[in-house]
Amino acid sequence: MQKVIVCVDDEKAILWGLQQQIKRAFSDEFLVELAESGDEALEIIDELGSSNGNVFLVITDEMMPGMKGHELIRQINDISPATKCILLSGYAAEDIMTPDFTAKVYKFLKKPWEFEELTEAIKDAANN
Numbered sequence: 001m002q003k004v005i006v007c008v009d010d011e012k013a014i015l016w017g018l019q020q021q022i023k024r025a026f027s028d029e030f031l032v033e034l035a036e037s038g039d040e041a042l043e044i045i046d047e048l049g050s051s052n053g054n055v056f057l058v059i060t061d062e063m064m065p066g067m068k069g070h071e072l073i074r075q076i077n078d079i080s081p082a083t084k085c086i087l088l089s090g091y092a093a094e095d096i097m098t099p100d101f102t103a104k105v106y107k108f109l110k111k112p113w114e115f116e117e118l119t120e121a122i123k124d125a126a127n128n
Contacts, residue, residue, distance in 0.1 A: 006035060086121055
């Protein structure tokens, strides 16, 4: 079964950019699903079956209307602890990363992220 990466951002251009970068770096190694909200991401994870490890990685923005990225990561951690999460934010990590939350985040990438930084984080997540 192909491993799935779910990208979550309320900006379509960001989602498209993430999808293109992942495809450029990894070709068809991963299935990339796009979600424009935390709720939509949770629906995708539920549909794909979070318990069997299909969704191995979620890349989410922090600042979105409705559910924020850190709230989504907390919910993912509850329903699918094996799923790793990368948090993207234009804000400093210190503003978001409380000690209890840090353990739930696989990587924090500051927007705008570097292509190499994103691909290394995905490689690390896929191999760990």
